[in-house]
Amino acid sequence: MFKLDDTVGNIVTEFPGAAEILKNHRIDFCCGGDRKLKDAAREDLTDKVEAAEILAEINKNYSDKKDYYEEIDDPKNLSQSQLIEYIIDKHHAFLQQTLPQLSELTTKILRAHRKEHGQLLKEVHRLFSTLKMELEEHLIKEEEEIFPLIIECSQSEETAGSEKTLKGILELETEHDTAGEIIKKLREITDDYQLPQDACSSFELTYRLLEDLEADLFQHIHLENNILFARLNN
Template sequence: MSQLTLESQVSDIVTALPHSADLFRKIRIDYCCGGKITLKEAAEGRNLNPEVVLNDVKTIEQKIEAKGSLEPAAFGNKTLVAYIQEKYHAGLREELPALAPYITKVVKVHGEGHPHLIRLQEIFRTLRAELLDHTEDEDKNVFPAILEFLENPTPELREFSQKQVIELEEEHDNAGRLLFELRELTNDYTPPEGACGTYRLVYARLEQFEKDTFEHVHLENNVLFDRVRAAL
């Protein structure tokens, strides 16, 4: 990215400079669902100095050795979809069932003394159910139709793709709200003093889950779905 300014959209910054996502997660700037606003607006919305945030982004840009490397945003349509499915959809199907027993254990042992864990478990169960259904529908129905539309934009496929993109982005928005609530509940995934190993494991894996989900949603909302919108 050669020209970063305060008027650059957050989603565009992350598309061109994926490592900036880590900074935006840290300072709680939404780059996936709410990323289509300027960096200035996003920073001011979090009561941050926009110039400081811009300088931090530029520092990341300067450190990245991107010579010759391909980022997912540069992939062709079929490769991008396959990348999303293999890295994120398959990852969710593996991680969410594996993490559930640890959360159950932490709630059982510590829930009475730390009541926020009850809400944490509720949010996790909601996300697990909704994301697994969501990704299955994408894999079986939506992605094949989108790829066909991008190859052969018939009126029927155009109508279907437009409707699906709107619905999927609404579902992404809901997941994003729940993830932000999880971060608030856990004090930025900071385990309490004296937390046991399982407690710490749950927080660490939830934070990684958040990171992966934001990256996942960003690639769909701001790369794949933007391609669909451009073809409508």
């Protein structure tokens, strides 16, 4: 069972089902994963829910699903090279498919709804375009530079990362923070992705894919910051 002094990153590492609970309460468990639950709740919560209530919800769900999570493959039990392969196959592949779709859709709905929702959709288009550029460069850096260094470290007798590897990880974590802030801003300006009454199917699809992107990116960053990178910082 978890405690208020446990970090949110470790809670999600031990119990992946906690991710959805924390996300529902707008608690950042990826970029802010090194914070204790009691501190993260105080800093992130905008509703009147207390940290103790969230903890109780997490512990109840954990008790109900503990056997299930012990039976399935758990990312924290993967080796460094296996975890990297998992991240690339699941999360990088998702971004490579979804980013072009959203690029087309954000442009399309800006053209179609410029008259009624121009200010909002210009900002959505601008933020997403910035996020897309950042993420595309980020994936290349991970796959071509930093991930090979991490695998090299894992195959050596050294448990800690080299200076070059740790510097690269620090850069990636900073980029994660940037992406996380853009995602939060998108949710804020869209009022939690509330569709206007005159929204067309493309408008609806855009918002749904942006929410899917947010959920996947939070899991993606969590696996890297709180498991993959954390092993080399110990």
